[in-house]
Amino acid sequence: MQAFKNLDAVAAPIARPNVDTDQIVPARYLRKPRNAGFGNFLFHDLRLDKDGRERDFILNKPSYRDAKIIVAERNFGCGSSREAAVYALWDYGIRAVVAPSFGDIFFGNSLVNGLLLVVLPAAAVTALIGALEAKPGARMGVDLAAQTVTGADGKTYRFEIDAYRKRCMLEGLDELAFTLSQRDAIKAFEARHATEMPWV
């Protein structure tokens, strides 16, 4: 996993709640191999019509084509557990998403792939979206070490992040390698568990 680098990048406001992972990447692309370029499938049916023509969608607008940040309303990434939703955002170039809440499974999937999810109160997100809509193509800042997001109007918001998550993101830590180092503890647990619940 890549370590998170601070961002000063174009941010696209997606001013809607409940952006589900079916919208982020439609199910028919889940059969594609990981190296298929999932960026092309990002918001596929919102970006393109059935003939492949571009729809009126924010990421199609010239000022947002280089967006690396998305700001959205509550429950972004809800629904299906498909990790391809994170692959699609990542391959497209998105490195951070700011919202008042996220789908729990999407939240876990983002962490292991280096995509930073920033949770801010709904009022702060509304203000960030307002500032972006006032200046299409404006940039925002994300500083993970300082735990701050700077809006298009220069206003800074502090966000909370779990210490573990922050460290993983900053150092690009590999969770699986760490767990494998805990093999003895797992073996000991297994032995105890098998005695306590032999039917399992």
Added chain:
Amino acid sequence: MPQSQSAGPRTLFEKIWQSHAVVEREDGQTLLYVDRHLVHDGSRRAFEILAERGLKMARPDCTFAVPDHYVPTTSGRSVGAIADDEARAMVTSLTRNAAEHGFTLFDLGDVRQGIVHVMGPEQGVSQPGMIIVCGDSHTSTHGAVGALAWGIGSSEVAHVLATQTLWQRKPRTLRVTIDGTLGPGIAAKDVILAIIARIGAAGGVGHAIEYAGSAIRALPVEGRLTICNMSIEAGARAGLIAPDDATCQYLAGRPYAPKGAQWDQALAYWRSLPSDPAARFDREVSLDAADIAPMVTWGNSPEDAAPISARVPDPAAYDNVERRDAVRRALDYMGLTPGTPLADIAVDRVFIGSCTNSRLDDLRAAATVANGRKVAAGVHAMVVPGSELIREAAEAEGLDRIFRAAGFEWRAAGCSMCVGVNGDLVAAGQRCASTSNRNFVGRQGPGARTHLVSPAMAAAAAVTGRFTDVRRLLAN
């Protein structure tokens, strides 16, 4: 039996969590041991990650697999007959991985094949007090037997394959209590849609939900599976129901349930699992069972659910700008006019199936409505049992004949039109009454318009051609 690791009253969730904690770190993360790992034909990426890292599976003996997402549901089906090369490769990769790693697979052609969340309880693989995970968000289903079960992504699946564990931050607890008696014709599906309409699609984010109350206890395990299944639609990764006599009776004699002395030992443990009377939950919500009517969704989030007597909402009636815009977008996509009675909305398709509503009780409820009636002109309706065993059982009691006589298609088991990756799709602009779990934009196919309902309500829509209060048909 596991030792109690903390004094004081505990919830069902806390008991399971504590008995599976391998390592607890100061940063709040807990390494949890996984008792059952369920795998399906969408799990290929996780095995690739395992191979890329040169790792072996930790516990193939605790891993159970079944192809469900990409399998055809047509009669006489076979893997070779899957026309799409990439879809076929998803199914064959599961067969190959099972052979290579040695886990249990109920492959296409095996009577135990079906939707992974139907197979687990049906085979007795899913049991009270277990931690169960699967690379599918509807893994919450298994909480209905008193397990702690949740969906994970491919990287987490690979982590479980390699270590049989997962790192988790402890979620908060939410108890949803439904007391009272459900009215005639009211199904578990109506209950969970009413709950989601109340707390919202993000209402359970960061929580494990325990469903409690007399109306929940009165439900058979099948109905509890429907409730827990849609916990994720309320934003909660996991939903649980305390194991009771109904749970134990349901599991007794199932192929992978404990046997003999171990059954007695397991039973004693299961009886200790329900939340202690004085246990505290972080949040509490309650609904009165008597208030719940047959529900229909009108929008593109499961929270957009209303009683059949309601009308399509008017976006202008919402003060909240976010909500107003979301409703306007949903009505535009769904092709609905504000103020239209839900009972006036005509349907093109009816789908009875999915991990939410494809069990024998669901099929019986739909068949009761379909019996002696005909699918309305211009409506295409199909029934997809949740497993081949359910299909056989339904056929043994003649449900297939009732459905066929009414004009429904009777299919073989799989996820089918809930997610459409096997080619069972709703065409753009068509409106589908569906017993599945997601009415998202494009979920059943690009441009498809999905309305979530119970099996009885789906059958009522099929035979009348529009959403109809099923209680009217049952009264006749």
